[in-house]
Amino acid sequence: MKQKVVSIVGPTAVGKTKLSIEVAKKFNGEIISGDSMQVYKGMDIGTAKIKPEEMEGIPHHLLDLKQPDEAFSVADFKEYVQQYIKEITGRNKVPIIVGGSGLYIQAVLYDYNFSSEKRDDSLTKQLEAELEQHGIDALFKRLQQVDPIQASRIHPNNTRRVIRALEVLEKTGLTMTEYQQQQSDDTPYDSMLIGLTMERDVLYNRINQRIDQMIEDGLIEEVRSLLVEGYENYQSMKAIGYKELIPYVKGEVALEEAIALLKRNSRRYAKRQYTWFKNKMDVKWYHANPEASDDYFAEIFTNLAGFLNR
Missing domain, CATH: 3.40.50.300 (P-loop containing nucleotide triphosphate hydrolases)
Structure with missing residues (x-):
């Protein structure tokens, strides 16, 4: 039951x-x-x-x-x-x-x-460096281009979730939306x-x-x-x-x-x-x-x- x-x-x-x-x-x-x-x-x-x-x-x-x-x-x-x-x-x-x-x-x-794909420290640091250099707007615009559905669910200033969504794409080849649909x-x-x-x-x-x-x-x-x-x-x-x-x-x-x-x-x-x-x-x-x-x-x-x- x-x-x-x-x-x-x-x-x-x-x-x-x-x-x-x-x-x-x-x-x-x-x-x-x-x-x-x-x-x-x-x-x-x-x-x-x-x-x-x-x-x-x-x-x-x-x-x-x-x-x-x-x-x-x-x-x-x-x-x-x-x-x-x-x-x-x-x-x-x-x-x-x-x-x-x-x-x-x-x-x-x-x-x-959500946890089967473990964090990749090197990817995270790379994306954090991009954040530091270009700002959250640039990363968020990239996410909007590759995964507009997931981007619509995330506040543009939520750096942690923006980075995580891009990290999943880089690591698995799937957008976060595709990953969740599985x-x-x-x-x-x-x-x-x-x-x-x-x-x-x-x-x-x-x-x-x-x-x-x-x-x-x-x-x-x-x-x-x-x-x-x-x-x-x-x-x-x-x-x-x-x-x-x-x-x-x-x-x-x-x-x-x-x-x-x-x-x-x-x-x-x-x-x-x-x-x-x-x-x-x-x-x-x-x-x-x-x-x-x-x-x-x-x-x-x-x-x-x-x-x-x-």
Whole structure:
């Protein structure tokens, strides 16, 4: 029998956290963060990390495991989560992955093999030297030419992933997209993917309100503290919620400009999240109405009970 896994996915601010708590309480579950940034300590407000008082006694995993200067890859995520699934199932509880990092969740559920091609130090150093000499733009443009699909999934400033994608091509003769397509479509889990969707204008308004609340809760102070600790140039600080506010903290732009950029980038990210989950994964979608959560919660609970009891 395959282990049962529940995943709750969807764009930022759609209401995944609230639903996940209710699902965990009703079905004896434990929650695994499916957000690639919530693994970092000290990055709480900008990642919308759940607060201890909001957990309602439900165990949460994959939070606060790394310092912001430590690397954390999709392969690392997969390894951690698959171990958590094994442990949670061993306690006769339901593992519930909750988040919006599509590739990461897909890698877990479909057991993507990211580590069979070991790093080639000489290739890595060669590409790093090119990065130093020509800049990330040149490497990213090369990746766009040889593997536009993979390039569309990577932020242009994510030097680690750009180098890794080019390294795989140099070493195997396959683009990262081709390499990933060789992975099996089979899954080691019996999984149910619950997706939350919402009217676009309602969602965008919620995103804007969430960011206003983040600012009120101390996001600027959080970013300033991370800069003081010397984390500015690490990959973690390229995340939405941090990179937009760094110029303000350094006195380079006005606060209103920084916040407007953060809201715009967050709305665009939500759109990309929708596109990923709709195109890449077999998700059962539910319309999330913030004014009537009991209605769609009830439908989800009914379907989930049938899944867990079959």
